[in-house]
Amino acid sequence: MPHLAFPNSCDGFRCETHCSVRSLAICGQLNESEHQEFERLAQHVRFGPKEALFSEDEMVDSVYSLTEGIARLYKLLPDGRRQIIGFALPGDFLGMAPSNRYSFSADAIGPLTVCKFFRGPFMRFIENRPQMLMRMNEFATRELGLAQDQMLLLGRRSAEEKVAAFLVGWRERLARLEGMTKTVTLPMGRQDIADFLGLTIETVSRTFTKLEREKLIVIVPDGVRVLDSKRFDALAAA
Amino acid sequence: MPHLAFPNSCDGFRCETHCSVRSLAICGQLNESEHQEFERLAQHVRFGPKEALFSEDEMVDSVYSLTEGIARLYKLLPDGRRQIIGFALPGDFLGMAPSNRYSFSADAIGPLTVCKFFRGPFMRFIENRPQMLMRMNEFATRELGLAQDQMLLLGRRSAEEKVAAFLVGWRERLARLEGMTKTVTLPMGRQDIADFLGLTIETVSRTFTKLEREKLIVIVPDGVRVLDSKRFDALAAA
DNA sequence: GCAAAGCATTGATCTGTGTCAAGCTGTCTT
DNA sequence: AAGACAGCTTGACACAGATCAATGCTTTGC
Numbered sequence: 001m002p003h004l005a006f007p008n009s010c011d012g013f014r015c016e017t018h019c020s021v022r023s024l025a026i027c028g029q030l031n032e033s034e035h036q037e038f039e040r041l042a043q044h045v046r047f048g049p050k051e052a053l054f055s056e057d058e059m060v061d062s063v064y065s066l067t068e069g070i071a072r073l074y075k076l077l078p079d080g081r082r083q084i085i086g087f088a089l090p091g092d093f094l095g096m097a098p099s100n101r102y103s104f105s106a107d108a109i110g111p112l113t114v115c116k117f118f119r120g121p122f123m124r125f126i127e128n129r130p131q132m133l134m135r136m137n138e139f140a141t142r143e144l145g146l147a148q149d150q151m152l153l154l155g156r157r158s159a160e161e162k163v164a165a166f167l168v169g170w171r172e173r174l175a176r177l178e179g180m181t182k183t184v185t186l187p188m189g190r191q192d193i194a195d196f197l198g199l200t201i202e203t204v205s206r207t208f209t210k211l212e213r214e215k216l217i218v219i220v221p222d223g224v225r226v227l228d229s230k231r232f233d234a235l236a237a238a
Numbered sequence: 239m240p241h242l243a244f245p246n247s248c249d250g251f252r253c254e255t256h257c258s259v260r261s262l263a264i265c266g267q268l269n270e271s272e273h274q275e276f277e278r279l280a281q282h283v284r285f286g287p288k289e290a291l292f293s294e295d296e297m298v299d300s301v302y303s304l305t306e307g308i309a310r311l312y313k314l315l316p317d318g319r320r321q322i323i324g325f326a327l328p329g330d331f332l333g334m335a336p337s338n339r340y341s342f343s344a345d346a347i348g349p350l351t352v353c354k355f356f357r358g359p360f361m362r363f364i365e366n367r368p369q370m371l372m373r374m375n376e377f378a379t380r381e382l383g384l385a386q387d388q389m390l391l392l393g394r395r396s397a398e399e400k401v402a403a404f405l406v407g408w409r410e411r412l413a414r415l416e417g418m419t420k421t422v423t424l425p426m427g428r429q430d431i432a433d434f435l436g437l438t439i440e441t442v443s444r445t446f447t448k449l450e451r452e453k454l455i456v457i458v459p460d461g462v463r464v465l466d467s468k469r470f471d472a473l474a475a476a
Numbered sequence: 477g478c479a480a481a482g483c484a485t486t487g488a489t490c491t492g493t494g495t496c497a498a499g500c501t502g503t504c505t506t
Numbered sequence: 507a508a509g510a511c512a513g514c515t516t517g518a519c520a521c522a523g524a525t526c527a528a529t530g531c532t533t534t535g536c
């Protein structure tokens with residue numbers, strides 16, 4: 001796009017270049033003037049692959065609205081065991097914690113951009129805006145619902161069910177952004193999937209292979225193609 | 239208390255009889271007049287052991303603030319496998335869901351009382367009260383934090399670590415209500431603990447016995463007594 | 477005081493997933 | 507083009523926790 005001369009020059013203005021997902025994001029229901037005021041609080045920040053947005057136990061100084069790319073959210077045990085508690089997509093909101101320290105770590109999987117807000121100004125902006133607070137509630141409630149689904153998966157599903165449910169769930173989340181497709185792109189590696197599902201990388205790999213042998217999926221570079229949606233959804237449901 | 243003539247006669251008024259945990263509850267920061275208005279929306283309802291407050295997939299018509307007793311919150315798979323996603327204590331708030339249907343089931347473990355609110359009036363009460371919305375956010379964020387801890391537990395801890403972490407976590411939650419004690423009361427049965435930790439009842443039972451043999455706890459009726467808090471916390475942490 | 481029921485414990489065995497160890501595939505570097 | 511590297515797959519084997527099967531311990535009701 002050579003005619004788009006200054007792609008980074010619109011900070012501080014409503015600018016769809018930075019936020020193709022604005023309607024999905026925390027700021028999606030602000031009117032024009034509110035949004036301008038809100039934008040003045042934001043810094044647009046880019047992160048490279050594997051770069052940390054924040055780490056568990058750090059003091060919370062900022063909150064983030066993800067605009068592009070995917071982040072991995074995880075907790076570590078002292079001996080290095082890792083549990084990925086979620087993957088954040090564009091539109092997702094990060095950084096609320098039950099104390100003044102982050103309760104998990106977040107880092108970029110690929111290149112990633114966020115709107116970053118300092119906690120104080122952000123809190124002052126929302127504290128007397130019921131609409132914004134309601135939206136925060138919706139976001140928190142949705143996250144909680146996902147977390148509860150994940151508890152069921154981690155506690156009570158077999159390896160095969162875990163992988164199938166993960167692929168179905170991931171496909172649905174992508175569908176909100178890109179529309180439903182047969183090919184599900186998987187930007188995260190096998191180890192990330194393993195740490196999300198409470199499995200080892202070997203078991204994840206074997207299970208992918210097994211699902212392919214059973215003609216439910218085809219493994220393609222950076223993802224899978226779902227062949228039999230019906231049988232697949234059934235496996236994921238139960 | 240023979241001089242307390244009408245112990246159930248104060249519905250509609252501020253009444254600590256119904257709410258020894260008011261300061262911990264959703265309504266804990268309302269002023270006197272707001273609280274009276276809020277109370278007018280509430281019904282005080284009692285449930286007996288095993289009685290259902292609501293079930294997964296039912297339409298959400300009410301939300302609940304737990305005032306006495308303990309509830310078990312769970313999700314079921316079609317084949318009957320169960321995952322308990324949490325235990326609710328007095329002060330906890332139940333019933334927010336990401337859709338218009340409950341995303342889990344809740345039932346009383348023992349006798350239980352709640353403040354029940356119809357969704358519509360409740361929403362109308364909070365929607366223009368930022369303080370109340372902030373409090374809802376705190377509650378949701380705390381729940382989310384607990385859910386994330388539980389994901390780490392379910393995905394990455396051994397049976398012994400799960401049981402130890404459960405006892406430590408449960409003791410801390412009780413401490414908020416009753417103060418820290420050596421004896422941890424466990425109102426839920428072994429099957430409930432198993433379904434919370436992603437284990438079988440046999441493994442939970444064996445693990446309790448093992449912890450007792452190792453002189454970390456003593457099993458007493460309806461609970462355990464913690465002998466070696468230090469070693470115990472260490473096991474729970476990692 | 478005894479039967480019945482419900483819950484918890486213990487033992488023997490099995491199995492799904494983890495662990496350890498190669499080997500494979502694609503990409504980047506020089 | 508060749509080597510090195512990172513990520514993924516496959517195989518052989520081990521083991522934590524599940525399953526199956528008794529048995530024990532309270533509580534409840536008569």
